[in-house]
Amino acid sequence: MFNLSYKAQRYLILFGFLTIPVVLSLMFSYYPAFSLLYYSFTDWTGLGWEMHWVGFANYKEVFTRPEIFSVFEHNAYYFVGGLIQTAVALFFAVILTGKLKGRNVFRAMLFLPYVLHSVAIVIMFKNVYHSEYGSLNLFLQSIGLGSWQQEWLGNPHLVNVSLAFISVWKFFGLSMVIFIGALQSIPADLYEAAKIDGASGWQAFRFITVPSIRSVIEMMMILTLTGALEAFDIPYIMMLGANGTDTFVSKTVDMAFKFQQAGLASAMAVVLLLIVMFFIFIQRKLLFRGGE
Amino acid sequence: MANENKLWKVCKYLLLLVALFVVFFPIYSVLIGAFKTQVEYYQSGLRLPHNWFDFSNFRKVFKVGKLGLGFKNISIILVASIAGNVVLGTMVAYALGRFDFKLKKPIIGMYLVAQIIPMITTQVATFSVIKFIGAYNHMSAPILLYLGADVLQIVIYLQFVNNIPRDLDESAMIEGASLFRIYRSIIFPLLAPATATLIILKTISIYNDFYTPYLYMPSPKLRVVSTAIYSFVGPNAAQLNVISAGILVIFIPTVIIFLVLQRYIFAGVTSGAVK
Known part of the structure; x- marks a missing residue:
């Protein structure tokens, strides 16, 4: 050439x-x-x-078989978990963006779970939640809260909360670091000006911080939502979908590869795809409105 | 006012400590569990192990759980797919970043739309593609699936390409360099910082991936780390101490990468989010 x-x-x-x-x-x-x-x-x-x-x-x-659409109830746990995670992550991001000794060390340590191996994390929590020898129950016992001990994975009312917590544990640091990145891009003189005008810390947060990082907050919400809709590996690896932990995707996967109903599974996947695209479309609309 | 500030400061540190406790408590429990004998595990609770130098659990999980094989297979997959991924990604970025042509917009749009298709739900159909091309139960299946550039990669590379001055290309052209030469000797080397970030993020995500190897390489000879530990746990669910050792070993590689290369990782996740 x-x-x-x-x-x-x-x-x-x-x-x-x-x-x-x-x-x-x-x-x-x-x-x-x-x-x-x-x-x-x-x-x-x-x-x-x-x-x-x-x-x-x-x-x-x-749409008519009740056991297919009702699994979204289980996905809801991951959504609520994600909302809590986003709020707490924003809180810690604000703390770690301000003046604080050792903030880089804190940031790195809180981010650590995100880089850990995802299958190993689930298995680690299997050990933590073990009803007899799990470290969580042992810990409760040792601080005198023995009455709080639970069958974290055996109790059907609790199991989805336990599983959603794993997801929060893993992704909390990621949300926090993304928020820190966004917060650092807010010009410092905005806060100075607010201080001169006598704004309280909460007011500065409400009227400067939140509007400045609105697009990032919105993006995190949509990620929380789509992530919850697509939740799969934690319940699948931990429970194989047993004890009322199956999510829409794990149900789809089972339908295709276990029950040999690939046609029905495809329809489920298309429905999920449409739901996800619908939410992303809504978010884009919101974003453009915000940008104008 | 000063008092209130001091109180708030104490609160901040307390809350951070609570968060650190929540993060490290599970890790602590596998760390101590990994060095305990089975009897000790069931009796000693949260106490530190008697002997920190008892590596028998580690030996066992490597031997029975075939972790060595898992590490070998995932290394091959990582090297092949990431090398190909970097070459393809930089080529796409050069072509899209430096030239104007009719299909440019459609190709960028194609990457953007592909992003919103949840990979996991289309597996039923991807599975039949993989079977059709004969890659099922072969290492080429995950390699092919990891090879393609994703939108995050294209976005990061394009930002970098746009920041490389076009004068460099032009002076190289005056000296008679071919376009391929410009890609190889100017663009590719100058993309190195972005490449470093992307290699790290890709490594972590491929190493962590469970579903692709689980679905496309069920053969025991093709176990990677994720599928090896997954299938070890099933029949050995009672040996929590040995399982803990396995978890610890699997954590180590990405923890080291993270500790050494933090800067690149933070740069990558933030630039990916803010777009």
């Missing part, structure tokens, strides 16, 4: 540099998404290639 004109080189570069990435994206994102749509109208089992067109039967099943 040494004696080619730059025009010819340009074609070569564009073609050579973009073909493989575009093909990969088409093959592993777009083709699956569109074939998913097609499968959702068939009775495909997922095993062979035989399938028959069944129209909207799968979708009808998704």
Whole structure:
């Protein structure tokens, strides 16, 4: 390519540099998404290639079989957990952005869980929650709160809270660091001016901090929501979806690979995809309105 | 007023300590558990282990849990997929950042839209693609899936490419350098800081990934760290001390990466979020 004109080189570069990435994206994102749509109208089992067109039967099943849609109740635990996580993360981000000795050390230590191996984390909590030998119950016992001991994974009213907590534990530091990044980009003279005007700490937070990082807060909310809708690996690794912990995605996965109902599973996946896209669309709308 | 400030300061540290306790309590319990014998584990509760140099749990989890194999397999997958990913990602960034052409907008849009498709839900269909190309139960399956550039990567690279002055390209052209030469000798090296950040984030996320290897490589010979510990726990659920040792070993690599390369990680997660 040494004696080619730059025009010819340009074609070569564009073609050579973009073909493989575009093909990969088409093959592993777009083709699956569109074939998913097609499968959702068939009775495909997922095993062979035989399938028959069944129209909207799968979708009808998704919306009428109560045990399919009701699992969103379990997803709600992850959503509430995520909201609490976002609020607490913002609080600590504010603390760690202000003057404080050792704030970088605190930031690093609170962020640590995010880099830990996700399967190992779930198994670690299996040990922590163990009803007889788990460190949580032992700890409660040792500080004289023995009556607070629980079957953290055995009690059906508690198990989803226990599982959602793992997610909060893991992602709290990430939210906090993202908030710290956003807070540091707020010009300091805004706060100085507010101080001169006699604003209290809370007022400065309410009228300077929150509006300045509104887009980040919104983004975190949408991530919390989509993350909760797609919650999967914690209940799946910990309980295999047993004891009323199955989420919509774990149900979809089981439907496809365990019960060989790939057509129905595809319809569930399409429904989830539409819900997620709906929320992202709403958020974009909100964001643009905020930006104007 | 001064008193109130002091009180608030004490409160801040107290709250931070509570948070640290919540973060480190589970880690503490696997740390001490990993060095205890089975009997000791059940009897000594939260106390420190008798012997910090008893590595028999570690030996056992490596032998029975095949963690060594898991580390070997994940290393191969990491090296192959990240090398390819960096080459493809920088090439895309160069092509999209330096040239104007008809398909530019559609390609950028394609990456943006792909981002909102939740990967996990499309697995039913991705599975059939992987089976069709014969990559099922083969290391090439996860490598192919990790290879593609994602939108975060494109965004970060494009920011960097736009900050590289075009004068550099032009003076290289005057000296007769080919466009490929410009990519290789100017753009690629100058993207190094972004590449460092992305390599670290990708390494952590691939190392942590459970679902891709679980679904596409069920063969015991192809266990990676995630699937190895997962299948070790099932039949050995009673040996909490040995499991603790396994958890600890698996934590170590990313903790080291994090402690040494913190700066890049924080830079990466923040720039990804603020866009």
